[in-house]
Amino acid sequence: MTHLYHGWRSPLIAHLHCFIDLTESETAALASLETPSHLLGHGRLLQEEGQPFTAGYILNDGWAMRHKDLSDGRRQVLDFVLPGDFVGLEGTVVRSADHTVTALTDVRISRFAFDHLEHIIHDHPRLVTAMVWLAVRQRTVLAEHLLSLGRRSARERVAHVLLEIWRRLYVRGLGADHHCFHMPITQTVLADALGLSTVHINRCLSQLAKAGLVEKRRDTVSIIDLPGLKRAADFESGYLSEVPVAAGMSRTYESPR
Amino acid sequence: MTHLYHGWRSPLIAHLHCFIDLTESETAALASLETPSHLLGHGRLLQEEGQPFTAGYILNDGWAMRHKDLSDGRRQVLDFVLPGDFVGLEGTVVRSADHTVTALTDVRISRFAFDHLEHIIHDHPRLVTAMVWLAVRQRTVLAEHLLSLGRRSARERVAHVLLEIWRRLYVRGLGADHHCFHMPITQTVLADALGLSTVHINRCLSQLAKAGLVEKRRDTVSIIDLPGLKRAADFESGYLSEVPVAAGMSRTYESPR
């Protein structure tokens, strides 16, 4: 809880730092994955369901979404990809993508070859654990998301997703300090994430605003009454805060010396 | 597609075989995880949300569910644990469980120490890849589940989950051959998995039966009209069939020689 934000420039490093103290050389190795970054316009795909993986990505800046679409146009957003997230890491064990990843804003990404990743891991075996941790945490978010869609009311869902995003940004050291953060997504996207209609999203949002829990200007959300919002969402703050696992790092996924 | 069922006694091995040809010694190593198996009555917990992990499990026989519960009693089943599934593998990188796992039937499980797993992986580094694959695949199932809850109608959800379970059993070589399989769960549990009420589950189920798509005797489901059911669910059979990734096995997660 005390070590959430460490002032790293890279959200990836900041995020991993929740879990593990990286050495200089490990940090440098990760940085080498992040270095050559280029731009992608919003709406562009990072990967597409059914298509084979060609490389891995790190999202450096901007937002993206993982989603699956049905043939008749219905869409489900599985998860938001925030700065510091990997995209397409599964490509290391699986041939083709099971979901699409689309840029929600103009984004800055680093593309890396799986071979390069392999070399890095070869030299810094502890990083495997770190990546597995990232994957496990992603699954945690998915599970919470599933709980929302299955058993929470629309109002609760909206309240919950705001808190989740706020928390996730905070952990990466991305200016979510003053209970206020940048959320560059349309209500349509939010609807597709929460399994609701845009109209209803809109109503829930204004309802929360009217209740004095949040405030929303275009692209920016401020949490006015944090405990109130948590109550409205019955938000378990625990699930996104991770105490560094001292023992874990020397276990299991570490390669033989 | 051709190598779905190989006749292994162990569902775990059968499942992994979709993805990777295990050597004799790798198979033996996995078997050593599975050997000391003991029984647990239905309703018993394998792990509990918030509690620290103490060991890992393999489910040898019977069904279990992963689930999260809200304080007011609402429950969301995230996933069914079928024979051959690991439980609590995340314990290797994370301190405490983010969801509960409960036995749905009397089950036979193997409990193993993380240390033991560590030794095995030390001796058989390829198995790390196999486990990562298992984790990735689990996430695939979760994602599909999320799509159901968010964007599919009740009828589609029910149809879909039947097909999914049928497929998952089939892949492990668990008598799901004649489009007919054992499904030892109550409609209440199914409701909690699909985010619906028991009453509505019941209605969808009988509707599907009346339409001549499935037949349900107690604990057993028969798929009468497979293509029809697939249409009712718009089921993408692709997402659960995995062609072995020849290249993948020598990549990335393999430890340095």
Next chain:
DNA sequence: CGTCGGGTTGATTTACCTCAAGCAACGTGG
């Protein structure tokens, strides 16, 4: 100045829930 993507608001419809009752199957103890 028109167009366009996105947000807002109202009216109507509907898919699913809740409540409630009845029933079949099963175990348990007398």
Next chain:
DNA sequence: CCACGTTGCTTGAGGTAAATCAACCCGACG
């Protein structure tokens, strides 16, 4: 062997949360 409670399935009636349909608004942008 029969009363019994229990647990799960089934069916009906009425209610409601959220969808859909349909305007209208507004700022951005060419």
